[in-house]
Amino acid sequence: MHVPDGFLDAPTSVATGLVAAGTVALALRGARRELDERTAPLAGLTAAFVFAVQMMNFPVGAGTSGHLIGGALTAVLVGPWTAVLCMTVVLVVQAVLFADGGLTALGTNITLMGLVAVALGYGVSRLLVRLLPRTRTGVLAGAGVGAFLSVPAAALAFVGLFAVGGVADVSLGAVAATMGGIHLLIGLGEAAITVAVLSAVLTVRPDLVHGAAHLRRPSDLAPRPLTAPAAGGAR
Amino acid sequence: MSRRNRGFLVAGLLLALLIAGVGSYYASSSPDGLEWSAEEEGFGSTAEDSATAGSPLADYAVDGVDDGRLSGGLAGVIGVAVTLALAGGLTLVLRRRTGAAPGAGDLADAPGAPVAADRAG
Numbered sequence: 523m524h525v526p527d528g529f530l531d532a533p534t535s536v537a538t539g540l541v542a543a544g545t546v547a548l549a550l551r552g553a554r555r556e557l558d559e560r561t562a563p564l565a566g567l568t569a570a571f572v573f574a575v576q577m578m579n580f581p582v583g584a585g586t587s588g589h590l591i592g593g594a595l596t597a598v599l600v601g602p603w604t605a606v607l608c609m610t611v612v613l614v615v616q617a618v619l620f621a622d623g624g625l626t627a628l629g630t631n632i633t634l635m636g637l638v639a640v641a642l643g644y645g646v647s648r649l650l651v652r653l654l655p656r657t658r659t660g661v662l663a664g665a666g667v668g669a670f671l672s673v674p675a676a677a678l679a680f681v682g683l684f685a686v687g688g689v690a691d692v693s694l695g696a697v698a699a700t701m702g703g704i705h706l707l708i709g710l711g712e713a714a715i716t717v718a719v720l721s722a723v724l725t726v727r728p729d730l731v732h733g734a735a736h737l738r739r740p741s742d743l744a745p746r747p748l749t750a751p752a753a754g755g756a757r
Numbered sequence: 758m759s760r761r762n763r764g765f766l767v768a769g770l771l772l773a774l775l776i777a778g779v780g781s782y783y784a785s786s787s788p789d790g791l792e793w794s795a796e797e798e799g800f801g802s803t804a805e806d807s808a809t810a811g812s813p814l815a816d817y818a819v820d821g822v823d824d825g826r827l828s829g830g831l832a833g834v835i836g837v838a839v840t841l842a843l844a845g846g847l848t849l850v851l852r853r854r855t856g857a858a859p860g861a862g863d864l865a866d867a868p869g870a871p872v873a874a875d876r877a878g
Contacts, residue, residue: 523791524791527805529803555853559854559855561848562848562849566844566847569844570840570841571773572840573840574776574833574837581785586793587785587787589784607847607848608848612844615836616836617807618812619809619812619835620812620832620836621806621810621815621816623807624805625807704793707790726765
């Protein structure tokens with residue numbers, strides 16, 4: 523999914539650079555609310571883990587491969603704003619040190635994988651968590667579906683950028699069909715890895731998972747204590 | 758940091774290092790979804806080399822290390838370490854400091870935060 527230099531023209535790359543910069547600026551504020559003494563080290567580890575797993579391209583048939591994006595997984599583990607920052611760090615390291623993804627395309631890649639994949643993956647997972655039973659399975663199902671949809675969503679967002687600022691003169695409908703189709707398949711891998719990793723973390727440290735906070739409120743298990751409203755109002 | 762937290766973080770880091778340092782050698786080298794689509798639809802040739810293509814770590818290989826397994830594994834380990842340092846440093850700077858923040862003690866004692874009690878047990 524890493525967009526190289528050259529696919530998009532300069533104005534589009536500048537525009538996505540501005541979108542990425544704005545998103546990161548907002549995330550720097552938002553992440554303060556998500557990070558505390560316990561979760562900050564987990565966020566650093568999550569970024570390093572996403573970097574590692576992104577190296578593991580899996581075959582998806584037809585001589586093609588895919589790899590985890592990790593936007594949905596990171597958002598459910600550490601919160602959406604922190605996820606934007608984690609994905610941005612991963613993409614900067616990849617572009618600067620490893621020439622994976624273009625340098626002028628860095629804003630594009632942050633927009634696609636740090637913003638679109640995180641926002642859609644997290645949004646879908648939260649929506650499903652509301653609709654599904656408040657259980658561990660509900661959290662896993664929400665994250666799995668969010669992860670699955672985040673991949674074609676990021677692919678189609680690229681097609682949208684390509685429609686505006688693609689350098690090559692090719693059929694947009696064909697690009698959309700090819701990109702959308704192959705990334706639906708890659709999305710299945712994204713969902714499988716997301717559910718496997720999240721399930722493992724939920725087994726050993728459910729208390730660290732941002733997207734499972736609603737599972738550990740005592741109000742879910744017992745009648746709300748009388749002191750709860752007062753404590754809630756103080757916050 | 759509690760011993761339980763440290764254990765979890767060390768285990769997670771070891772797994773990441775194992776994946777990047779050893780597992781990545783066995784990753785598929787086929788073009789990814791975007792590269793493949795670009796070739797299929799005829800715009801793959803518009804890709805240009807990144808300004809960092811001359812980096813000593815370009816394409817997940819370490820300059821001067823001839824053994825492919827070692828070169829890729831070393832690149833992966835360096836990438837995990839750099840990512841951990843940058844992302845970990847950033848999130849540590851941004852985190853709420855429980856000791857300094859006024860009222861933070863109330864939060865930890867609130868019935869909505871059984872986590873602290875769990876950890877103590």
